[in-house]
Amino acid sequence: MSLSSAQCRAARALLAWSQDDLSSASKVAKATIANFEAGKRSPYERTLQDMKHALEGGGVIFIPENGGGAGVRLAKRAHPSIDTNETETVQYEEYLENDAPPGAGG
Secondary structure (H helix, E strand, O other): OOOOHHHHHHHHHHHOOOHHHHHHHHOOOHHHHHHHHOOOOOOOHHHHHHHHHHHHHOOEEEEOOOOOOOEEEEOOOOOOOOOOOOOOOOOOHHHHOOOOOOOOOO
């Protein structure tokens, strides 16, 4: 499945990416992206694939033409969106009130 200019714009919007962000992620010139999205030029297939892979890496899923039109959506996240460091223990004040004293064991 190839990438359309409308899908490219929509995918960037879902990710809140600028053309500069897509350019950095895909290693495609910003002018190429701008011209493609404006309908002025159609890049080489390899360039379209680079842009598509960058957007997929950001979390976009491309939906093929299935009678309702091609589209995009965000991938369902496999993990909670909380950034955790498993080597660090964090205790929240609201959970300390009825907590056992330090060293009391599990």
